[in-house]
Amino acid sequence: MSRLASIPVSVEPIEVSPRAWGNSLPILHEVRHGLKRLAESGERTLIDLNAMPFGPGDEKRLFELLGRGEVEATIDALGPTRVWETAVPGVWLIDHCNLEGQRLALHIEIATIPDLLRTQRQDVQDAISKLDARIEARAGDSDPTT
Amino acid sequence: MSNPMEFLLWTKGPMFDWALAIFAVGLLARIVEIFMLGRKHNYAAPKGGEWGPGFRTMITRTVADTGTFARAPFDVVLGIVWHVGFLIVLLLFIPHIELINSVLGLGWPGLPNPVVDAISAVTVVALIAVLVHRITHPVKKHISTVEDYLMWIVTFLPLVTGYLAYHRLINPYPLALGLHIFSVEIFLIVLPFTKLTHIFTAFIARWYNGATFGRKGVES
C-alpha cells in the first residue's frame, strides 16, 4: 500500500464546533405534511427514521426541536418501547428497544394516538375469557367475605 | 466486459495506458518533426529580437483583432465561450485535478463543484450552437469536411458524458463513468492524427508568427 504510506498524517488540533447538518429539516417538513393530512382527513402518517442519512447530532436536534408534550408511555413487549407525545400535538415518537436496551426502530407517528398504544382487537375478544379465568382463580382462594 | 464494473476497470486500466501511449507517440513525433524541420535560415540582418515577440504573440493572439471580430462575431464569441469553458471543466474540477496529479505529479486548487457544473452546462450548449451554425451557415457548410464533424463529436462526447455521470443520469454509475473515460480515451487516440493537434501547434505557430515579425522589427 505505497499510496497509503505516501499520504501524510498531520494532527492539527483545532477547535471544532459541531456543525449544523440540517438533515433533520426535510423530516420536519414531512411531519408538517402529515399534520395537514391529519387535520383534513384524520389519516395517520408513519415516518420511519431508520432510513435517514443522519449525521452526528442530527437526531438530537430533531428531538430538541420537536420537544416534549404531556403524555409519556412505556410498552413492555419484547423489551421496552417508549412512546411520547412531542410538544407538537399529534406528533408522537415511538422508540422500539430490545431487552438489551438497543434500538430496534424509531418512528414518528402523526395521529391522535399511536396504534400501538391501543388495545389490539384480538386481545379484546380474548379479554372476557381472561377476566373469567382471573375471577375463577381468585374464587379458588379463601373468600374473606363469606 | 460482462458487467459495468469490469468495463470501468478496463477503461481505468489497460485502455487508459494504451490511449496515453498512442497519444504520446503520435504527438511527440509530430512536434519533434516540426521543430527539427524548422525554417530556412534567414540571411537578412535582424532588426529586432525573436523570442520576446514570439512568446508575447502566443498570448496576444488569443484576442481576435477587430477586423476578424467584425466579420465573424458569432465564431469569435462562441469559440471563446466553449474553449474557455472546456478548459475550466478540464483543469479546475477536483476529480480531474486528482487524475492529473496521479499522472504528472502536478496539483493545484480547484473550483467548487456546482460552479464547474454550471460552466459545463454552458459549454455543452455553446458546442451545440457551434454545430448548428456550421450546418446552417452556407459557407461553413460548404467547406466542412467529415473530419470537422468528427472533431466536434469527439470533443462533445467527453463533456456530455461527464455531465451525465456527475448527475448520475445513467445507471449504474460505473457504466456512466466508464463511458466518460472511454470518450476521453477516443479523444486522446485521434488527437495526434487530426486537427486536434492545434491544441499544441497553435501556440507553436503563434510563436513563429511573432518571431518572424519581431525579427523584421514589425509589431505583431
Place this chain on the structure above:
Amino acid sequence: MAADKTLGESLREHGVSRRGFLKFCAATASMMALPPSMVPAIAAALEKAKRPSVIWLSFQECTGCTESLTRSHSPTVEDLIFDHISLDYHHTLQAAAGDAAEHAREQAMKENFGEYLVVVDGSLPGPGSNPGYSTIAGRSNLQILEETLEGAAAVVAVGTCAAFGGLPKADPNPTGAVAVQDIVKDKPLINVSGCPPVPMVITGVLTHYLTFGQLPELDQYRRPLAFFGQSIHDRCYRRPFYDKGLFAETFDDEGAQKGWCLYRLGCKGPMAYNACATMRWNAGTSWPIEAGHPCIGCSEPDFWDAGGFYNALSVPTGNTTGALLGAGLTGAILGGAATALAKKKSKTEETKREPVKIDELEQKL
C-alpha cells in the same frame, strides 16, 4: 427439521404478546426498508408463514459474513428469525461435526426437497480449475453446490465473495474462483453483497422470504433493491461538502476533523451501492465514512482491483506516468528519425539536381 407451525403460532407459544408481535413487525419492516404503513400487511403475512429449512454452505470464505450476522444488533429479532427458520446445516453454528453433520444435511434436503433455502457464503473454484483448492469432507465445493441445488427453492449468495467472487477472485485468482451465480443457472438467486454485508440486510432478505414467500425486487446485479438501490454517494451525510468542493486532503487534517468529503482520500462512494450510509453498522452506531475512512466499495464486483483504496476514483489504475514517458520518448525518437531521413532525402535530391539548360527550355517551348 422444519415444523408445520406458523411463525405467528411459534411466537405466541414463546409468550410474545400481540403488541410484541406488532413491534416485531414494525422492526422488521424498518429493517427491510418497507414503509411503516405496511406493518399490518407484514403482521398478517408473518402470522401465516411456515418455517423454511435453510442449508448454509460455506466455501472459500473468511466466516466474516456469519460473524456479521451473528453480531447483528437486535438479538430479539434475529433470535426470533433464527428460531423460526430451521438452520439445518451451518459449519460455524451447528453442534454436529463430521459424518453426523453431513448426514443431517442430506436428511434435511430429502425431507424438504423442493422447499429448502440454500445460503452460500464464499466463492468456489470454478469448473475449469483444480477442485482440490477447496473441499469439505473430501468433496469439492462445486460438487456439493450442484448436489445441494437440486432440491433448492431459492439460493441466497451472502457476501461479495459468493456474489461476485470477492477476495479469492482478485488478481491473480490462483484458485480459479467464480461467483455462485456463475454456477446457478435455473434457480431463483439473490445476491447480498458486502464485505461483510450489513447484518440487517441479510436478516431483511430472509425475513422478506419468510413474509412473502418469494425473493424481493432485484437490481441488475441481482441484489435487493431495497438495500442496494442507492449509492453511498447519494446517501452520504458528507455530500454537501462534496457539492461545495470542501475535501479532506489527508487523514486528521483540518478538513478531516471538520468532517469534509473524503473523495481525495480514495472514497469509492460514488460507485458503491449499499445500505451503510442509512442503516450504518453496530446497531446504527457509525459507519466507515463517519469514522473518517473513505468507502472501499466492498459491495461491488472486483473492488479489490478497483485501483487502490486510497487512490481517488478518477485516478487510473495502471502505470500511466511510465506509459506516458516511455511512449513520449518513443514518439520523439520516431519523429526525429523521420525528420532526419526526410532532410537527408531532400539534401541528396538537391545535390543530384541538375540545373535546367536554356536549350532544353527552348525545346520544351
